[in-house]
Every structure is written in C-alpha cells, then in structure tokens.
Amino acid sequence: MHTDLVAALDIGGTKIAGALVDGHGSILVRAQRATPARKDGDTVMRAVEEVLGDLMASPLWGRVTALGIGSAGPVDASTGTVSPVNVPGWRGYPLVERARAVVGGLPVRLIGDGVAIAAAEHWQGAARGHDNALCMVVSTGVGGGLILGGHLHPGPTGNAGHIGHISVDLEGDPCPCGSRGCVERIASGPNIARRALADGWRPGPDGDTSAAAVAAAVRAGDPVALASFERAARALAAGIAATATLVEIDIAVIGGGVGKAGDVLFSPLRKALADYATLSFVRRLTVVPALTGTDAGLVGAAAAVLKARMDATAGV
Template sequence: MLSDLVAALDIGGTKIAGALVDGRGGMLLRTRRATPAREGAETVMGAVEAVLAELAASPLWPRVGAVGIGSAGPVDASAGTVSPVNVPAWRNFPLVERVRRATGGLPVVLVGDGVAMTAAEHWQGAARGHDNALCMVVSTGVGGGLVLGGRLHTGPTGNAGHIGHISVDMDGDPCACGARGCVERIASGPHIAARALENGWRPGPDGDTTAVAVAAAARAGDPIATASFERAARALAAGIAATATLVEIDIAVIGGGVAGAGDVLFAPLRRSLRDYATLSFVRRLTVTPALTGADAGLLGAAAAAAPYRRGTAAEVTFTG
C-alpha cells in the first residue's frame, strides 16, 4: 500500500497535538490532549500514546509511512531523547524509541520545535521558495532553525539555528542557559514585559502584565512600552544579522506570540537590522512574519519526516 501520509506530533508544555498529513500539507485528521506536564514521565507518555492511538484508529492509518515529532526542547535527535524545560519529568526521555514501539516500528524523526516551525515555513509559509532562510519562534522563549542550500539544516542533535542563545550583550543579564545577554534574555515575551515593568510601565485596569499588554500600550504611544519593544528588536536584529553574516541567509521569518505585536516589533526590527546587517552580502536580507501559525508544529514535523517514509516512500515527495 502507498505510504503517502505522515503522522505528525507537536509536543509542548500545554498540549500534545497529532495529525495525519498528506503530501500537500492537508491535515486529514487531527487530535490533541492536554500535556500532564507536572505528572510523571509515564503519565506524559500515556498522553502521547493516546494521541497516537486515536490516529491509528483511523482507516487512513495503513497509509502512514513515518512519524514526525516536533518537541519542545532541548532535544537530542542523535540519541532520540527529549528534555523539555516545561515538562520536568522528561529528562533524556527516549521518546523516539517509545513512539517507534507504539506505532509498530514506523520510522520516527525528531526535531526541536524551532526546527519544526522552520520546516513548516519553508514548505508552506513565508520562507517558501527561499534556499537560505532563518525562521524563528519568539514567544516565552526564542528558538529557531535554518534552511541552507534548499534543505532543512537540523545539525547532529536537531538544534541547529537556536538563535535565542546567541549572546548579543557581553555584559548583559545572566540567561537561564548559563550565558549572558542572550537574545532570549532580552527579546522573549516575559523579558519584554519584565523590562517594561522595571522601567515604570504599569498595566491597565485588567492587570495584564504580559508582552501582549505591553504591545498594546506601545501601540497607544506609551514611551516605556515602546522602548521595551525597541530593545527587543535590537537584540533580534543583532542575532539575525550575525546569523546572516555566518551562513548567508536572505530571509528571516518570525513567528510566535511576540510576532503578533506586528509593527510594534517589526518596524524597529527592520530599522535596527540596517545598523547590523551592513556587509554587502547581507544588506538585502528581509524580515517577514510567519504564515503557518498554530499549525507550524504539525506541518513542520510532517515535513521533517516525509523523506523517511518506509516502503514505497522513496517514490513519493512532499510538494508545495
């Protein structure tokens, strides 16, 4: 039977989503469970198995040739393990082997969530048609991935392109990763909000102190909120320009909750990029919002796994 479908899993701290995905990115079946993130390792795996069981109950399941997983990280694709920061019970958890066992020995491909988003944007989103791209998720953290020479570049452990932990301020505040002045330490949603609060910004009557509220205040002209987003934009611009200089990307795609701020983020980011991307071969670098939205994790997991479909998989290619 033709193995023209991929089972995709998107695993995060709040939800475990699954889908059967065809070669054009169509999601023929979807399911999801809440992530029991504060429970034990086997309870979390039980939720993954429940998602897989629902997919496997479909009459479409015999057409599945591989499983793709996009997971919160860190991940280690070479070992097949995951250690998501937001799932404390999973430390070096052998997710690939457990999923392989649960699916009767199907090929399983693991990538980090930033790499999954990159695969999705290159296949169906804003990076489509670009051979060299950086795609980023800017949310509670800052992650990313690379497309080089027209192919997803995951690196040996599946973490290549993790721009959030490039240091852009040598004397900056300590980051959770152990370094100082990382992009994530400045440009993630919680740090944008914390910076605004530290400098005197106060929330409205609803008491919302998230980056969404800071963005709304900046849009309304609040100078402190605006300054916090401008600082985040400079950090992102410095990281993007450094990446472009190193590997010659021509587009940077930004998704995640912070990207929802729109021009509050993108206008100062594009201005700052002109200050950092100064060499002739990076001056034409463009920055654009992501397009795949909430489906990025599932689409990217499917795209990453498509080349590994067993059986007649070699005869089938995913097309845009």
C-alpha cells in the same frame, strides 16, 4: 506513493497535538491532549500515547508510513531523547523508542520545535522559494531553525538554528541557560513584559502583564512599553544579523506570539537590522512574519519526514 500519509506530533509544555498529514501539507485528522507538564515522565508519555491512539483509531491510519515529532527542547535526535525545559519529568527521555513501540515500529524522526517551524515555513509559508533562511519562534522562548542550500539543516542533534541562545549583550542579564545576555533573555514575551514592568510600565485595570498587553500600550503611545519592544527588536536584529553573516541567509521569518505584534515589532526590527546587517552580502536580508500559524509544528514535523524521504530518493 501520493496516497501515503505521515503522522505528526507537536509536543510543547502546554499541549501535545497530533495529526495525519498528506503530501500537500493538509491536515486530515487531528488529536490533542493537555501536557501534564508537572507530572512524572511516564504520565507525560501516556498523554502522547493517547494522542497517537486517537490517530491510530482513524480509518486513514493504514496509509501512514512514518511518524515525525517536533518537540520543545533541548532534543537529541542522535539518541532519540528529549529534555524539554518546561517538562521537568522528561530528562534524556527516550521518546523516539517509546513512540516507535506505540506505532508498531514505523520510522520515527525527531526534530526540535524551532527546526519544525523552519520546515513548515519553507514548505508552505514565508520561506517558500528561499534556499537560505532562518525561521524563528518568538513567544515564551525564542527558538529557530535553518534552511541552507534548499534543505532543512537540523544539525546532528536537531537543534541547529537555536538563535535564542546567541549572546547579544556581553554584560547582559544571566540567562537560565547559563550564559549571559541571550536573545531570549531580552526578546521573549515574558522578558519584554519583565523589562517594561521594571522600567515603570503599569498594566491596565485588567492586570494583563503579557507581551501582547505591552504591545497594546506601545500602540497607545506608552514610551516605556515602546522602549522595551525596541530593545527586544535590537536583540533580535543582532542575532539575525550574526546568523546571516555566518551562513548567508537572505530571509528571516518570525512567528510565535510576539511575532503577532505586527509593526510594533517589525518596524523597530527592520530599523535595527539596518544598523547590524552592514556587510555587502547581508544588506539584502529581509524580515517577514510567518504564515503557517498554529499548525506550523505539525506541518513541520511532517515536512521533515517527507523532505528527508525526497532527499534520500534523489540521492542527496
């Protein structure tokens, strides 16, 4: 069995990545296409088919036993459909059925991209050895996934742990999701930059208005940039503390572009967490940066397949 491989897809609004992954989490073959996000659904699917075609052309394809897909959401694993916010041509799109047809009927498992990150971090990264963890992506959006009782907990539709849409400000800004004061509306990269600009932060001569530019301004001592990051950190802390209070996680792992801001994010986040995570059973909660990097989506999609197979074998 150790010679078996898993095919993995990581589908986002910018790129569709594919890989053949072995039982140790090593990527043996890669393929990638840009996501034609503004085109119709079948055009997007053609890019997925091209990525799978590249993988199937590998001499290693004969060892592939299943396909794992981590997709931008919302996803619905119970119906095998996806409706990524940033890919308007896919609404209730039958991705699992279409992908299964391409790969000759192999088993296909679909999970949300936040759940994929959690699977990767628990298998290979910062949540390794932790039975109860929240793993988050903080970038253009804010997503997440849960490890509970030592197992990936995707929930019935594959979206459990979607911390970005916990409301942490009852009077907060309306969120595109329809709610108000969501973690994502405060702590995502574009919203950190939006808040800083609204409060008077001005970008440098290069005109860069990304969260990374705001983080650089924090390091240079800009108080407005600092205030925006501190507000984002408080929103994340409130969401993480709420999650820990609900399901007793002992570690929160943060990846994504904003997570790369380092101490600019983690210092105010740890300070804020002490204010929100106050009950005895959540005080030991730690917050750490993710370790799996840009391959997390692919490794996690493969991990979800491999872990499900191990659980089935063990009768879990």
